[in-house]
Amino acid sequence: MADRRQPTLDEVAERAGVSRSAASRVINRAPHVSPAAREAVERAIKELGYLPNRTARALATQQTGIVALAVSHDDPQLFADPFYAQVIVGVSSVLEDTDLHLLLCLASSVRGRSRLTNLLRTRGVDGIMLMAMGAGDPLNQIVGDTGLPAVYGGRPPHVEPQYYVDSDNAGGARLATEHLIGLGRTRIVTIAGLPDSQAGEARHRGYREAMIMAGLTPYGAVEGDFTEAAGAAAMKTLLDRHPDLDGVFAASDNMAAGALRVLSAAGRRVPADVAVVGFDNLGIAQRTEPPLTTVHQSIQALGQEMTRMLIALIAGQDRTPVILPTRLVRRGSA
Amino acid sequence: MADRRQPTLDEVAERAGVSRSAASRVINRAPHVSPAAREAVERAIKELGYLPNRTARALATQQTGIVALAVSHDDPQLFADPFYAQVIVGVSSVLEDTDLHLLLCLASSVRGRSRLTNLLRTRGVDGIMLMAMGAGDPLNQIVGDTGLPAVYGGRPPHVEPQYYVDSDNAGGARLATEHLIGLGRTRIVTIAGLPDSQAGEARHRGYREAMIMAGLTPYGAVEGDFTEAAGAAAMKTLLDRHPDLDGVFAASDNMAAGALRVLSAAGRRVPADVAVVGFDNLGIAQRTEPPLTTVHQSIQALGQEMTRMLIALIAGQDRTPVILPTRLVRRGSA
């Protein structure tokens, strides 16, 4: 553990017999350095095992080489949702080809959020990707204030951020509903998501649009918080209110799974009596009975696009929002 | 977007009418500063909205205030396992009370790994937590070379790192097996994990120990890669070889779920004919038919303990490895 000190640029320069500036130039592939000097420096670097100190470079360039992914939400367990793991896989795959690293910030408490705002204000990162932002999250304001490049994943409710990547929630819901309609169903209800989440609202809207465009009346809707339990409860209510329903569009696979359970307990056959379509195409969709027809959105792609957009912003380019397409995955339930 | 420049310490000092050193002292709560000066500086800080620049401080103190969590594995999808999300929740909960931030590094390719070693060599982080390390992972070597504080989550196979946190896999497996034995089962087989994962080996060992200590002979074992499909395949093989088996210990819940499916297809009643115990206590354990009796390990606790240990190491303290307890969760399957 003795002297792990890394060699410095000065030492490299001295060994190569050039000035520090010259050495710096060859490291940064800057012009104005003779082949001889370049070679000498490169040899010195090799011999010394030199690597530029990240922090020093960051201070000089005003660039940290780090981007943050913030999941700001009151429930710390939210992050346990496989959704975020997929986002991260996508983000990482893009970052892998850059010199940027990923800082992960779960800001679920007041303390956590203040740490995050501190990080931004102290210029601890070059840019930030935000997810699961609530409506009144003060972070929105702060991110704006700092002027740091910021990309939203999904849109926070009631505001349209300048830069964001989102799935085509409304389009996906239309896809799902149209599929049910195509099956000849007419008494189609929806288990909607929370209306104060942008995705929930958009999926509900897509359902309504599809119904109306087909000349049908939206047949019934109950909201749930995207969980299996909520889906089950909603399904019970809907069966009560509309015993003759023949189609269900659930705004999440988890809710669809709960609905499936309730339908089966109520003696309805799926898809014969009631056809069901979910949303998300999570792993659970393959394990329900019957397997769930659902709307697929590529969450990795979401992560990738967010990252690409952020990198562009950091590089000073401008970008327009990106809406990612969704597609229907047909399985047994519809 | 005009001039987002944050005020510097110099400006604070000037405004407060003191020297930069004095200002620095009040910020770092160092002694030797008069109440008057302190108050003046604090007012100036408030008025200017000053926050110390992270990078500059890092350069001066040689501490970045960032710790890394590295998941080094060839399969990028491995990270999608909810396991890691739980670890991260645990890690974050501890970091929340510190000034440290979390850098997440998915090193699944050669390029990814070299980025990671670079990060370490360039002193981009103050310490690192390593998970899912393969046996011959060059990272092991590099981490040792850099002399950076490093904590392992789980143990890599065939080596015993100096600092690690691990679940009591062998103990948990004993618990599970003893439970089956306590139920009167004697022809107990195991669906073991991969023997080149430390957890797989330990769980298999625990099973054997419990059997032998009870005077029983290990009745049969087939290895699987922890997935549901592998569990199903293994169960088929085991039923073939030992049609009279009456107990199954599966080294993961996913494998247990696969086994359950196969058993039911084969007409065996669970737990009447065959009792089944899993390991991990994942969400899936509650959704199998019947619900799965399994061994619970707190993955969040794993993340928390790793983080605490790393923080201690960074502070220059020494620590001994931590083995986290497991407990049996009794549900319907055994």
Place this chain on the structure above:
DNA sequence: CAGATTTCCGGGAGCGCTTCCAGCCAGAAT
């Protein structure tokens, strides 16, 4: 009240890198 502490203060030297700039020396053009 002189002398010995203690406390407080600011100057200045880093931390390791980038980058501006003025000076240099080829070789090309006149």
Place this chain on the structure above:
DNA sequence: ATTCTGGCTGGAAGCGCTCCCGGAAATCTG
């Protein structure tokens, strides 16, 4: 031979902070 390019080069000034250290001031001794 003289001027003019224009690619090299190294000195030096940062980036914003910490922290050592010598001196000034305030406090405590007897």
